[in-house]
Amino acid sequence: MTLRRARRYVRVRRAVLAASVLTVVGTPFLAARFADRSWPSGVFVGATGAARALGVELLDPLLTAGVALSGGARRGLLVAALPVLLLVVVLGRFFCGWLCPYLPLLAVSNAVRWALARLGIPTLDLRLPGWIRFAVLGVVLGGTGALGVQLATLVYPPALLARTAYRLAFGLGLGGAAVVVAVVWLFDTTVSRAGFCRSLCPGGALFSLLGARSPVGVRRVASRCTDCTVCDVVCNLGQGPMTDRVDAGCERCGRCVAACPTGALSLSFEGRRR
Ligand code: SF4
Ligand code: SF4
Incomplete structure (x- = not known):
């Protein structure tokens, strides 16, 4: 692959990621702004991970599994999950690199790690065993089935960030989801570079499993x-x-x-x- 094509690929990925982040951050603020008029919900509602665009529902596989296991399955749930599911099967764990709204925060975390290193302040880079993320996924999905409550939304950054953006847009303050994101960010910045994505995120684990045979x-x-x-x-x-x-x-x-x-x-x- 020529360097030019590779750089174009990265530019396209960044543009898609920017659009994804915009849906997470921008949609709540627009929804709040248009609350008393008519927000065009037939055009777009939701954010990356769970959205409806032009009448087509888009659900990410982790949140779909959570809904199904917590007893909230409904007709059409699988159909809503199918577009992203098929993309993951073909493209592997692409969601993390192309769509996850946590990526800009991870980029800041990496920059802070780099700056600390330049200042001579050491940071850890702990490498957790690869099986841990699958154990976390098992606990999250197993616990969801056992308790009948969605647990993924408590630890899954795309869901946490979407909730935080909605709270801020509607003047409800930061809330607990922001605290969890802050803990994840601090972990990545001081204990393990991208350690949450590598070893703890249930979404990353599920995408790896579903995309294991990606060509x-x-x-x-x-x-x-x-x-x-x-x-x-x-x-x-x-x-x-x-x-x-x-x-x-x-x-x-x-x-x-x-x-x-x-x-x-x-x-x-x-x-x-x-
Ligand atoms: S995740 Fe790592 S190996 Fe895969 S495309 Fe990105 S830089 Fe390359
Ligand atoms: S592993 Fe989780 S937090 Fe990291 S990029 Fe993937 S979905 Fe986002």
């Missing part, structure tokens, strides 16, 4: 690779593209591809020519 992935042309480690360093999620250790935890963000100085990496369908 889209990072490929490397060994003859062009100089072992410079740049790709491994820029990856937030602890993948190892330099040594072909990229698994279902990859969010298809393209950072490694755009950073590779020799164009040795590409994001492509399995078997397709690079």
